[in-house]
Amino acid sequence: MASTICYCLWFSYVTILHLVSSLAKSDNYIIHMDLSAMPKPFTNYHSWYLSTLSSALDNTDLDTNNLNSASSRLIYTYTNVMNGFSASLSLAELEALKSSAGYISSMPDLPIKLDTTHSPQFLGLNHRTGAWPAAKFGQDVIIGVVDTGLWPESKSFKDDGMTEIPSRWKGQCVNSIGFNSSLCNKKLIGARFFNKGYRAENPNITIVNSARDDTDGHGTHTSSTAAGSRVDGVSFFGYAPGSATGVAPRARVAMYKAVWYDHAVASDVIAAIDSAISDGVDVLSLSLGYDNVPLYEDPVALATFAAMEKGIFVSTSAGNDGPDKPLHNGTPWVTTVAAGTLDRELRGTLKLGNGVSITGLSVYLGNFSSSHFPITFMGLCNNDTELTTKAKGKIVVCENFIYSSILIQEAEAVGAVFISNDSDSSFGHMFPSIIIDSMNGDIVKAYIKKNSDSTASMSFKTTALGTKPAPSVDSYSSRGPSKTCPFVLKPDITAPGTLILAAWPEKLQVDVDNYGNVTLFNSFNIVSGTSMACPHIAGVGALLKGARPDWSPAAIRSAIMTTSDIFDNTGRFIKDVGEGYKRATPLALGAGHVNPNRALFPGLVYDAGVQDYVNLLCALNFTQKNITAITRFSSFNCSSPSLDLNYPSFIAYFHANDSSSRRVQEFQRTVTNVGVGQTTYVARVTPIKGFRVSVIPNKLVFKEKNEKLSYKLRIEDARMTRENEVAFGYLTWRDMKHVVRSPIVATTLKLES
Structure with missing residues (x-):
């Protein structure tokens, strides 16, 4: 009996040790947050995330001697990919974080099999x-x-x-x-x-x-x-x-x-x-x-x-x-x-001297020292005299990257951070540089302004998948x-x-x-x-x-x-x-x-052949030689000229502020049923500001596959429009299985004479 009790106590002790060890072990987690819950004193999401993480770390009493600062635990803050951040946490810290205001959910940072061409x-x-x-x-x-x-x-x-x-x-x-x-x-x-x-x-x-x-x-x-x-x-x-x-x-x-x-x-x-x-x-x-x-x-x-x-x-x-x-x-x-x-970004990371890490776009190909260097903000970085005297040996922060990268290199800066919302990071192959968005740029500038001895380090060659929003x-x-x-x-x-x-x-x-x-x-x-x-x-x-x-x-x-x-x-x-x-x-x-x-399964298609394109060329008032240059035949049929090609999109031009101009335009289209045999499609048009759009008929009843039916789209200028306006919407035909959508543009852009 005594041996049994001893064994149970030993088993319980080992189990507790294992549990404590598991709770203390850190793994990477992605944390989703509700932005509407951010308290007003915080000026940006990054600082709120950092504070939230810090509170979670303070709330755990497991292995506190080995805890690092919240900033060193923070991996990324996300602004486009998701609302939230990623961090290295123990199970106990994760549990503490779950009680934080604004917490929605978390998931392990599991490895992803990358697909390069992607x-x-x-x-x-x-x-x-x-x-x-x-x-x-x-x-x-x-x-x-x-x-x-x-x-x-x-x-x-x-x-x-x-x-x-x-x-x-x-x-x-x-x-x-x-x-x-x-x-x-x-x-x-x-x-x-x-x-x-x-x-x-x-x-x-x-x-x-x-x-x-x-x-x-x-x-x-x-x-x-x-x-x-x-x-x-x-x-x-x-x-x-x-x-x-x-x-x-x-x-x-x-x-x-x-x-x-x-x-x-x-x-x-x-x-x-x-x-x-x-x-x-x-x-x-x-x-x-x-x-x-x-x-x-x-x-x-x-x-x-x-x-x-x-x-x-x-x-x-x-x-x-x-x-x-x-x-x-x-x-x-x-x-x-x-x-x-x-939805893939190639990234670099800027780590400020206060431990805050900020990710941005980069395709720098070289190796970069992990040491911290002085970091300085130099506005547009377009003053080559100022760059020459102040940039050497430093990481330079600029609000203009298109014209300044060569100047920064010539000034012998060790690296650059460009504040821009541009998505093209491909220019920086051979110079250590990172593009960050304006919100993160504000964080960097605030840190530099507050600290006279501000420093930072840079790291590169990170690939992220699933970024949002995409595509653009x-x-x-x-x-x-x-x-x-x-x-x-x-x-x-x-x-x-x-x-x-x-x-x-x-x-x-x-x-x-x-x-x-x-x-x-x-x-x-x-x-x-x-x-x-x-x-x-x-x-x-x-x-x-x-x-x-x-x-x-x-x-x-x-x-x-x-x-x-x-x-x-x-x-x-x-x-x-x-x-x-x-x-x-x-x-x-x-x-x-x-x-x-x-x-693969469009339901309906807008087909067109050689004569359809010839009809268009004839309506463009091309000469016989012009048309022959394209078709290669001097004899062609121009009996039915038409600018209205059987195309899966529509563009209508109107004259601005001209009551004498044509206020209504009509388009004729023919669609072929390439889906199931018997089916009925119903039309729906999204509202287009300033225009009234109608479809006649608004229902197409097909009796068999490959049958062709026609309809008319009518666009009426409902008010006197201004010059160079572009309004748009969509015509959608639906049956029980298919959605067939076509863009509609109505504009007062001037046609080239």
């Missing part, structure tokens, strides 16, 4: 359901890319497990300098180069006759984004580690090099597309364009009309001129792609309406374009700032631009082409547009970075952000 994951593509398995990952679909060439040795173009090349393929891998045809395989099935036009215009220039991407890297990046094979264990010098894959990883790639040293001429581009059509590509990805060129002189417009005739889906980039200049590639028969952000239309993405054809709403769609990681020529220097004569190479690179968004849509087009081979290019575009997302991952309307994070209009966003899985 955009396929962000787009919802997965191996089990949806577009990937339905399209067999793009198997046997051929994507032609007109670009700067390609690096054939990249693992993104390996052909492991791929089937034989389709017999319909007529192209070839041309032997060229440094690019033997044997480098092609079942993935990379074609490689040609086109430089005769460029040579003719630049007779004294030295270029290598090769399809190899040996001067730019752009073509390797875009082609692997569209159709790269899966590559494990990649990163950008530690950022975004994981596995990379293209949107259509089983699709074939054919490269048509027509861009040389970042330049291209129309003759080479047209020749490249011409060859692609002959070779038998199914999809064209064109991350290039020409500004302020009429349709009948635009090489992309000219060549892609023929591609459309052959059933080739064409994806093009909108351009990178931001809100201030109109987009290019406003061609009605191509799909024009704007660029958005991902990024600031550099060019906006509509199209100058070349303003009667068709452009852009069409938004796709990931910011900080996209994809393959890069391993012997080509990564595009970094060479301050200090540092040269770096890597087989993957992070690049931003609508050039990166374009191949995403080319990949989605390949998936739809594989799953729906009978669909026309217009039907594929329609499916992509009408099933897209207009809400971000916070459940709110997608924002526009270039317009101060206001709600994005269709002139920036297009129909929405692409959703490949939903595009």
